[in-house]
Amino acid sequence: MTRQCLDKDIKITPVQGRVHVIFDDAEIASSLNALELDEPGAPLRIYVPRGDVREDVLEMSETHTTCPYKGVASYYNLKTLTADGPDQAWYYPDPCPLVEPIRDHLAFWGDRIEYRxxxx
Structure with a gap:
């Protein structure tokens, strides 16, 4: 299957300082190497290196979505002792060249996700 990647004015920049990802009041990630992805028309997203995310909270999901600018996203469900968050983390295992820096990085969303x- 040939991957189609379109061009767009997407900016990826390092986050200054440390990023903490909180899910249901528990810290699930902490990173000095997070990236901000600014895509016109979309919310600002923070991507955290996979190695800075607690593996014990990630459960592979069967969900996949396609973005013409970033590629095919794979999802994780988040699971802690007190909460489940279906499809609340995603990553691009083979990103389009435009967003290659986010390879091996996860983004998070949901009403129980907080970035500090x-x-x-």
């Missing part, structure tokens, strides 16, 4: 920043 702290100084190093």
């Amino acid at each position: 920043r702290s100084e190093v």
Whole structure:
């Protein structure tokens, strides 16, 4: 299958300081290497390196979506002792060249997801 990737004015920049990802009041990720992806017409997204995410909260989902600018996204369900978050984390295992820096990074969304920043 040939991947079709379209061009768009997407900006990817390093986040200053440390990013903490909170799910249902529990920290599930902490990173000094997070990236902001600014895509016109879409909410600002923060991508955290997979190695900075707690593996014990990730459960592979069968969900996949396609973005013409980023590629095919794979999803994770989030699971803690107190909460489940279906399809609330995603990543691009083979991103389009335009967004190659987000390879091996996860983004999160949902009403129980909170991003906090702290100084190093």
